[in-house]
Amino acid sequence: MKQNSRCGVGNGSCGVSQYGSSCSAQARSGCNSCSSQARNGCGLCSAFRARPWNECDSSCGAFRARAWNECGSCGRCGGPSVARSLCRGSCGGQALSCPLQRSTDCGCEQSSGADRSRDNDCEREVDCDHDHRSLAMVYSEKQHFSSLYDPKEGLCRGTVFQELNKPFLAYGRK
Amino acid sequence: MLYGNELLKEIQAEDFAVYEAALYLDAHPNCEKALAYYREHKCAVKKLKEKYEELYGPLTIYSSADCDSWQWVNGPWPWEKEAN
Numbered sequence: 001m002k003q004n005s006r007c008g009v010g011n012g013s014c015g016v017s018q019y020g021s022s023c024s025a026q027a028r029s030g031c032n033s034c035s036s037q038a039r040n041g042c043g044l045c046s047a048f049r050a051r052p053w054n055e056c057d058s059s060c061g062a063f064r065a066r067a068w069n070e071c072g073s074c075g076r077c078g079g080p081s082v083a084r085s086l087c088r089g090s091c092g093g094q095a096l097s098c099p100l101q102r103s104t105d106c107g108c109e110q111s112s113g114a115d116r117s118r119d120n121d122c123e124r125e126v127d128c129d130h131d132h133r134s135l136a137m138v139y140s141e142k143q144h145f146s147s148l149y150d151p152k153e154g155l156c157r158g159t160v161f162q163e164l165n166k167p168f169l170a171y172g173r174k
Numbered sequence: 175m176l177y178g179n180e181l182l183k184e185i186q187a188e189d190f191a192v193y194e195a196a197l198y199l200d201a202h203p204n205c206e207k208a209l210a211y212y213r214e215h216k217c218a219v220k221k222l223k224e225k226y227e228e229l230y231g232p233l234t235i236y237s238s239a240d241c242d243s244w245q246w247v248n249g250p251w252p253w254e255k256e257a258n
Contacts, residue, residue, distance in 0.1 A: 145198060145208045151187035151215065160194045 178230045185222045185233075191215040 133139055147162040154160030157167075195212035202208055223233055231249045232238040238246035250256035 143198065143201065145202065145205050145211070148211070151191035152183070154194065155187045155190045160191055161198075 178226055181222065181226050181229070185219060185226060188215050188219040188222060192219055 143161065144163065145161075148154070148160045149157060149162060149165075151160065157165050159165055192212060192215045195208055195215065198208050199205065199212060227233055227237055231245050235246055238244060252258075
């Protein structure tokens with residue numbers, strides 16, 4: 001099921017597709033007002049591309065605004081006074097809650113990259129380093145030890161972790 | 175039912191759970207929930223294997239010499255119907 005939605009964001013409109021490839025391109029084009037220096041120097045455009053697109057569909061405007069303004073990617077935003085709590089949970093729920101610093105070369109806000117915290121039940125570790133992700137480097141969320149299949153079902157599905165059960169569905173098939 | 179097939183399936187499933195827990199623990203070595211899960215299923219595997227070997231003979235060559243004779247050859251070979 002292909003769904004495209006368009007929404008007004010910032011000073012232009014952006015097209016957001018369910019599919020990562022087309023969305024990436026559109027997402028970048030939606031940030032035309034960002035300088036190339038900002039996009040390259042910050043390298044954070046992919047922060048929101050990693051999110052499920054159905055979330056993007058429903059709250060594209062707000063999300064895009066956070067992704068580009070409050071989460072410190074493109075420099076179109078305001079200053080470092082942005083409320084960090086607004087970023088938490090809205091952009092993947094991880095490092096975007098890090099302290100923000102304003103870089104000097106491109107006007108972008110960036111995470112300090114030094115903060116790392118862990119919650120109490122050993123399920124989620126927050127790693128601020130993802131704000132400094134590089135091209136061609138793979139990033140993955142930390143896995144949680146919860147929602148397990150029983151062993152027999154896990155063996156059939158190829159994993160006992162429900163959140164890792166990602167059955168392959170042919171493109172376009174419901 | 176072929177040669178303890180259901181029991182073998184249980185062993186495989188429990189073994190799989192142990193391995194999954196081990197992989198998780200590689201990245202989260204201090205997770206108490208994962209450690210408890212690992213211990214629980216490791217214990218289950220051990221009991222199931224003991225039960226299987228008591229009923230059907232050794233699962234591996236490492237448990238084949240517990241008797242006076244070499245038991246390993248008494249079970250079906252992998253290409254025989256009974257083993258599948």
